[in-house]
Amino acid sequence: MPGLTAVDEDDVSSARRDGAHAAEGAGRHLGGAAVVPEATVARLPQYLRALTALAEAGSRTVSSEALAEAAGVGSAKLRKDLSHLGSYGTRGVGYDVAELQRHIADRLGQAGSWRVVIVGVGNLGHALAGYSGFASRGFTVVGLFDDDPAVVGQVVVGLRVRPLDELAEVVGGPGSAIAVLAVPAQHAQAVCDRLVAAGTRSVLNFAPTVLRVPDGVDVRKVDLASELQILAFHAQRRAAPAAAAPAPGAAAPARGATGASAGPLLPHALRRVEEVV
């Protein structure tokens, strides 16, 4: 496995990888498809992406070997994953690209475009609002929210930034939207509470904090700094095979003869500390 990429690790996890999903009901097997392991669910998006690429390339069918190669996993793992969704392959031939693509997309709820609200519009939230990858995967940003008077009312990607009081108008109702949390860590829990109170059942949290939510609410965490720290751990491990705690690898000297960037690094004054996430 060395030398290859993988899902979060997360692992994910890692991460995965360490999902906290409610593990709902037991394991009925009605219809044919039943409980899908969390680890498998985490890989479905990758399979779907690989299938989309194959479809655009003109492939009609794929073998598990080829699809696994494209998705960066082992073929056995892929077959077992797909077997949890049902038997959509033909022995001796492989999988029908379009059919499998449709089935996975259905499972991921990509059929009906999901509504997404972004809470916290500053730096990261702003970037996420303009992220084209969301729209191309069936997600529609229908609301931007923030309580900072400096950004409320501002139009970002065609949407007016609204105060958090108006959350219920968009989030509430039957088809509750998925919420993306991109607020400072200190306010993350409070804002999350308001989201849940407004009816949100799915939250993607970018704030480096542990969120407490009632049962039935699904939270996934994306921690940018942690990812870097995990990389740093392995990098340090590579650099220091023997000694206890020497120089990690980039102490103070040798910052490269760049020239232009030799000036002030990271002028913090531009943004208040911990402003966004």
Added chain:
Amino acid sequence: MPGLTAVDEDDVSSARRDGAHAAEGAGRHLGGAAVVPEATVARLPQYLRALTALAEAGSRTVSSEALAEAAGVGSAKLRKDLSHLGSYGTRGVGYDVAELQRHIADRLGQAGSWRVVIVGVGNLGHALAGYSGFASRGFTVVGLFDDDPAVVGQVVVGLRVRPLDELAEVVGGPGSAIAVLAVPAQHAQAVCDRLVAAGTRSVLNFAPTVLRVPDGVDVRKVDLASELQILAFHAQRRAAPAAAAPAPGAAAPARGATGASAGPLLPHALRRVEEVV
């Protein structure tokens, strides 16, 4: 476990959850601390954050129970994790906050500030460059790179955006920097190859693509759209307990009587498709 947050997922990945770390040498146990499980490594940043918060709150010592509560994990898991780093606790008392904080920080290489380069400065890359969470965790952005003539030369957070040709000047050398990949998916592999050629050993990839790297290079992936898709999977599962594939929950109608945002949703024209990541 329902109703609680978790890593990554890690996930979890990761996630993972599902790290692709080279698993290097076997498991020597020199000095006292040996091989640290990947799942444990993924949690160290969370522990460190909790410890920092406790230190600022004035706590001198913490019990595993209290620290676990703050980090959102079980106390037994936390104790076992810490035991992999060595015995830094006192029975009957708990852990010395400052001491444990220092030890974990050392393990994560936070002692010497790590150099980070961001490749791909548009939308997301721009936001990451200004992300204050990096600096506060010991990471210093020392270079911004892009090959788009429209952004090269531009000054973003005090750093001039430079062409990819100058990568080796910053990345190369002994203390190789960590690279953050925020380029369009089509170019991710090519840019990654150039990074590796320049000496990069650690890459944080935001592009939704499988990266092939030689052994010894560590890659972690952050896939924003996938996270949303995983949430969508569970949300759909909640909404459709019986039927095969009905309406996921937000088909076409009822988009909420927002008013201001009823206009054009996500004006793609603002940015070319798949522009950033």
Added chain:
DNA sequence: ACGACTTTGTGCGCGCGTTCACAAACGCCT
């Protein structure tokens, strides 16, 4: 100084996920 209480560190069992290996199923060629 000694006993009782508190908390760490860990040995053990369990369940999930991954991998191997193979039988069943399908197309194709003769």
Added chain:
DNA sequence: AGGCGTTTGTGAACGCGCGCACAAAGTCGT
């Protein structure tokens, strides 16, 4: 039509990580 090669689907073994429960170890009170 029938055999042959190919590929899926899955049973079983393996390994990792998690949680329980307890002994070791230290502190505090008397």
